Amino acid sequence: xxxxxxxxxxxxxxxxxxxxxxxxxxxxxxxxxxxxxxxxxxxxxxxxxxxxxxxxxxxxxxxxxxxxxxxxxxxxxxxxxxxxxxxxxxxxxxxxxxxxxxxxxxxxxxxxxxxxxxxxxxxxxxxxxxxxxxxxxxxxxxxxxxxxxxxxxxxxxxxxxxxxxxxxxxxxxxxxxxxxxxxxxxxxxxxxxxxxxxxxxxxxxxxxxxxxxxxxxxxxxxxxxxxxxxxxxxxxxxxxxxxxxxxxxxxxxxxxxxxxxxxxxxxxxxxxxxxxxxxxxxxxxxxxxxxxxxxxxxxxxxxxxxxxxxxxxxx
Amino acid sequence: xxxxxxxxxxxxxxxxxxxxxxxxxxxxxxxxxxxxxxxxxxxxxxxxxxxxxxxxxxxxxxxxxxxxxxxxxxxxxxxxxxxxxxxxxxxxxxxxxxxxxxxxxxxxxxxxxxxxxxxxxxxxxxxxxxxxxxxxxxxxxxxxxxxxxxxxxxxxxxxxxxxxxxxxxxxxxxxxxxxxxxxxxxxxxxxxxxxxxxxxxxxxxxxxxxxxxxxxxxxxxxxxxxxxxxxxxxxxxxxxxxxxxxxxxxxxxxxxxxxxxxxxxxxxxxxxxxxxxxxxxxxxxxxxxxxxxxxxxxxxxxxxxxxxxxxxxxxxxxxxxxxxxxxxxxxxxxxxxxxxxxxxxxxxxxxxxxxxxxxxxxxxxxxxxxxxxxxxxxxxxxxxxxxxxxxxxxxxxxxxxxxxxxxxxxxxxxxxxxxxxxxxxxxxx
Numbered sequence: 001x002x003x004x005x006x007x008x009x010x011x012x013x014x015x016x017x018x019x020x021x022x023x024x025x026x027x028x029x030x031x032x033x034x035x036x037x038x039x040x041x042x043x044x045x046x047x048x049x050x051x052x053x054x055x056x057x058x059x060x061x062x063x064x065x066x067x068x069x070x071x072x073x074x075x076x077x078x079x080x081x082x083x084x085x086x087x088x089x090x091x092x093x094x095x096x097x098x099x100x101x102x103x104x105x106x107x108x109x110x111x112x113x114x115x116x117x118x119x120x121x122x123x124x125x126x127x128x129x130x131x132x133x134x135x136x137x138x139x140x141x142x143x144x145x146x147x148x149x150x151x152x153x154x155x156x157x158x159x160x161x162x163x164x165x166x167x168x169x170x171x172x173x174x175x176x177x178x179x180x181x182x183x184x185x186x187x188x189x190x191x192x193x194x195x196x197x198x199x200x201x202x203x204x205x206x207x208x209x210x211x212x213x214x215x216x217x218x219x220x221x222x223x224x225x226x227x228x229x230x231x232x233x234x235x236x237x238x239x240x241x242x243x244x245x246x247x248x249x250x251x252x253x254x255x256x257x258x259x260x261x262x263x264x265x266x267x268x269x270x271x272x273x274x275x276x277x278x279x280x281x282x283x284x285x286x287x288x289x290x291x292x293x294x295x296x297x298x299x300x301x302x303x304x305x306x307x308x309x310x311x312x313x314x315x
Numbered sequence: 316x317x318x319x320x321x322x323x324x325x326x327x328x329x330x331x332x333x334x335x336x337x338x339x340x341x342x343x344x345x346x347x348x349x350x351x352x353x354x355x356x357x358x359x360x361x362x363x364x365x366x367x368x369x370x371x372x373x374x375x376x377x378x379x380x381x382x383x384x385x386x387x388x389x390x391x392x393x394x395x396x397x398x399x400x401x402x403x404x405x406x407x408x409x410x411x412x413x414x415x416x417x418x419x420x421x422x423x424x425x426x427x428x429x430x431x432x433x434x435x436x437x438x439x440x441x442x443x444x445x446x447x448x449x450x451x452x453x454x455x456x457x458x459x460x461x462x463x464x465x466x467x468x469x470x471x472x473x474x475x476x477x478x479x480x481x482x483x484x485x486x487x488x489x490x491x492x493x494x495x496x497x498x499x500x501x502x503x504x505x506x507x508x509x510x511x512x513x514x515x516x517x518x519x520x521x522x523x524x525x526x527x528x529x530x531x532x533x534x535x536x537x538x539x540x541x542x543x544x545x546x547x548x549x550x551x552x553x554x555x556x557x558x559x560x561x562x563x564x565x566x567x568x569x570x571x572x573x574x575x576x577x578x579x580x581x582x583x584x585x586x587x588x589x590x591x592x593x594x595x596x597x598x599x600x601x602x603x604x605x606x607x608x609x610x611x612x613x614x615x616x617x618x619x620x621x622x623x624x625x626x627x628x629x630x631x632x633x634x635x636x637x638x639x640x641x642x643x644x645x646x647x648x649x650x651x652x653x654x655x656x657x658x659x660x661x662x663x664x665x666x667x668x669x670x671x672x673x674x675x676x677x678x679x680x681x682x683x684x685x686x687x688x689x690x691x692x693x694x695x696x697x698x699x700x701x702x703x704x705x706x707x708x709x710x711x712x713x714x715x716x717x718x719x720x721x722x723x724x725x726x727x728x729x730x731x732x733x734x735x736x737x738x739x740x741x742x743x744x
Contacts, residue, residue: 087631107633108517109587128635129517171517194514195522 001300003122005111006131007175015176016151019141021296022289028065029292039068042302045098047089048125049075049105054263054287055125055134059102062294068302071098086110087117094118099302103127108168121301129166135262136172138293140180142286143217146258154181159211161187161243162221162270165194165232169221169262174202185211187243191232207242213252220245220261223270236269246272258282320345321358323735325728328363328694330684331663341368343690346733351684361728361738363694369663371403371434371691371729373670373680374644375493375571376468376547376619379405379436381427382420383412388624388711390424393644394433395709396622398736400644401693401726404435404671404680405622409446410469416441416452421460433736435691437674440465442481442492448473454484463675466493468547469594471529473499479536486542491673493545494533496554497595501525506635508581508596516585518635521596523551530554534561534568543567545673548621550576550595552605559614569673571619572606574643574650579716589630589637590716593623596639607655610665617670620647624712642715645708650717652697652724659697667693690733699725709742 001014010018028034044063048056056072063070073093075081080089090101100121103111108128115122126132143153158177164170164186174184178201185203186193193204205211212218223239233239245259250273253259259281265271275281325341330351340355341348374397380388388396390407397405407424409415415424421438428436440457444450446467454465465485471494472478478494485492502521507513509520530546534557537544549555549570558570581598583591591597609615623640630637643650648666651657657665671681682688703717729737736743 085628085631086633087628105633107635109634112587113633131517166517168517171515194517195509195520196511197514199511199515 003115004133004297004301005115005122005124007133007136007172010133012179015137015140015180018137018293018296018300019144020150021300022137022141022292025292025295025299026289028295035065035067037067038299039063039066039302042068042099043071043097044068044100044102044298045071045073045093047073047093047101047103049080050126052104052125054290055104058287058290059125059294062291062298065291066295066298068298071096086114090114090117094120100298123297123301126168128168130168130171132168132172134290134294134297135169136176137297138286138290139173139219139260139262140176141293142260142282142289143258144180146282152181153177156182156216157185157214158182158217158219159185159187159205159215160219160221161208161245163192163224164188164221165192166224167221173219174200178202185215187211189233189239189242208245208249212249213254215257216254217258217260218245218253220259220270222262222264223266225266225269240269240272244270244272247277250278253278253280256280260286263287322349323359323361323730323733324355324357325361325363325368325692325694328366328368329659331367331369331660332683332685333668336660341684341692343730343733346690348684348686348688348690350686359735361694361735363727365698366694366696366727367659368684368692368694370667370681370684371693371731372401372648372666373674373676374402374405374620374622375464375545375617375670375674376408376573376621377405377644378408378410378621378623378640379424380624381411382423386626390427390436391431392709392711393622393624394428394431394436395742396642396644398433398729398731399709399726399740399742400647401695401729402434402644403691403693403729403731404437404674404676406464406674407436407438408468409439409441409466414441414446415439416444416446418456418460421457421462425461432731434731435676435680437676438462439493442467442472443477446470448477451477451481451484454490455488458488458490462490464491464493464545464673466495466547468493468495471495471497471499475532475536478533479540482536482540482542482544486540491543491545491675493547494529495547496526496529496533498525498528501528504635505596506592507584508598510581510599512582512585516587521594523553523598523602526551526595527553527557530557534566537561537566537568541567543569546570548573548576548595548619549606549609549615550598550602552602555605555609555614559609562614569616570614571617571670572610572615573619573621574647574654575641575716577603577606577610578650578654583716584634587634589632589634590641590714592634592637592639593621593641594639610655611657611661616665617673618647618651618665619670620644624710625714626712630714640714642708642710642712645710646703646715646717646722648695648726649701649722649724653722690730692730693726694728695724695726697724699723701725
């Protein structure tokens with residue numbers, strides 16, 4: 001695998017193998033000194049044109065645990081402010097000797113786009129509304145491992161609630177979840193659904209109350225505050241009435257059901273319940289698993305193909 | 316003897332006129348057609364065996380980018396591209412900087428075209444000052460400069476009252492308004508056709524209804540005012556239906572389609588390549604079929620290129636930031652001829668006669684091939700297969716969506732005012 005641009009580029013077998021590699025990484029992370037020399041000598045540029053807390057730190061932590069060097073590029077403090085183009089930025093970093101780009105950008109398609117300007121590997125850390133493949137992998141890891149599975153979500157029903165239209169997480173997760181056998185229900189007002197979506201492999205539901213008691217996973221998306229009070233969400237109170245997770249609704253979840261959220265959460269908006277009060281919450285586990293999964297992705301792309309190096313001692 | 320008086324003979328082609336086609340030689344002397352007949356001789360012989368000889372093509376929709384964006388195209392380089400495409404007249408779209416809303420800018424564009432000398436450059440005028448959709452331009456002053464077609468192209472006139480006022484004036488002074496149909500409240504940030512492909516890619520969509528709503532509104536305004544109106548770059552099945560029924564009703568409407576809307580579909584954007592980003596966007600196969608049918612049955616009057624050069628660094632931006640538009644002049648005939656099988660006479664009708672009439676220049680262009688007529692001529696075939704390369708274009712920009720594609724039909728020679736500007740597909744400077 002040269003790049004990770006979209007979940008669509010991964011075969012189902014690739015996904016299953018990536019999750020297995022992540023199991024190895026999780027084991028490394030459980031050690032007293034969670035670091036291996038697997039990517040020693042490799043340089044990874046972490047290039048974020050859009051704000052991020054967990055994804056950037058997660059990738060950088062993953063890289064460091066594999067002993068790679070990390071160059072951190074934050075657009076807001078870079079020559080982008082002097083008008084430097086995306087191409088020039090990528091070519092400049094490439095000239096410094098970078099083995100992989102981890103890129104986050106507000107525009108859909110940018111991860112694919114920059115592959116034409118660099119020989120380095122490109123890992124999509126979120127592009128516009130399009131894709132966020134490592135999020136889908138870490139979510140699949142979290143769900144399968146929570147249910148004691150290795151390679152399937154067969155028989156599971158997952159509701160994804162919130163702004164589907166503008167969500168790269170939804171697009172990536174729906175692809176991965178359904179290919180692993182899950183049934184996905186999207187729960188959103190019409191104005192927050194993409195149009196058309198006849199070809200999406202999902203059911204559509206207009207009210208969280210219709211799904212909350214019957215799903216195995218309740219996956220809440222962040223309500224993007226900037227969309228409130230616009231044509232997308234004319235009435236926030238009405239939205240919350242139909243789509244927010246309240247303590248009362250959380251009570252209705254099946255005992256085995258998981259509560260997930262990609263973060264950052266909007267407490268008091270879509271998350272009116274404190275997730276620490278929900279026994280099935282995996283929201284912090286998602287963050288922990290994110291490190292293992294991103295280590296697996298970096299290793300799969302930049303490693304020498306032998307997993308023996310993962311068994312090695314401290315770096 | 317000046318160059319103009321040298322005699323040129325176009326030999327052995329099929330001469331297309333409204334009243335029929337005939338294999339004949341065409342003799343040109345002093346910028347006009349001197350004779351049409353058999354076994355003619357001249358100082359310069361242009362081979363035309365297996366080719367059609369027609370009046371030069373007329374493009375209703377060319378962005379020449381000068382003044383303001385000379386990095387992308389100039390009137391000279393755009394004229395080169397036009398000549399290579401068989402065009403002897405182009406209507407220069409007004410979204411320059413400054414825009415073509417004043418006598419000074421219109422005069423500048425026309426003069427630069429005249430100096431370039433590869434085709435007639437007919438400036439269009441804006442409908443509103445700065446294309447802001449509010450204050451009408453001085454129509455009469457611009458009409459006095461020979462401007463016959465007015466449009467805010469790149470934008471539609473959003474305010475119905477403004478459009479109605481413009482139509483009332485245009486009807487009085489005998490000019491034609493041309494609308495870029497787009498209800499902007501429905502296309503905010505739009506990147507491509509709103510369909511399954513767009514939905515999966517996660518980009519804002521440009522729904523067909525945004526075009527059709529303005530078209531419907533404007534047809535009603537034509538009904539009310541009686542003023543003629545031209546509709547630019549139709550892209551949807553619904554638009555074809557609307558124009559067809561307006562014409563059946565006898566309303567004074569005309570419409571154009573671009574080669575790319577006849578040939579390319581929205582799925583080409585799935586690789587996020589901005590060379591396929593255009594406004595209105597590439598749409599579905601069902602739209603293409605409707606547009607082809609409209610072009611065949613006369614609902615659509617003209618093929619117009621919407622030639623829209625953009626400098627490489629602007630097209631290299633992310634898809635949502637890259638400007639819309641693609642090159643068209645040098646590939647128009649081939650793309651149309653490859654996309655659908657049109658009778659050669661219909662090709663001349665939609666690429667020369669009709670656009671000349673809509674542009675208000677039928678006194679000079681789209682003329683019969685007959686003695687005494689100006690020698691604005693195109694010699695072309697519908698059979699030569701060639702591969703488009705962005706590196707072989709005369710345009711200053713390279714944003715052709717057909718790069719690497721095989722197409723059929725080529726322009727062999729172009730004569731502008733009796734001067735050979737393209738010979739055997741090559742520019743003659």
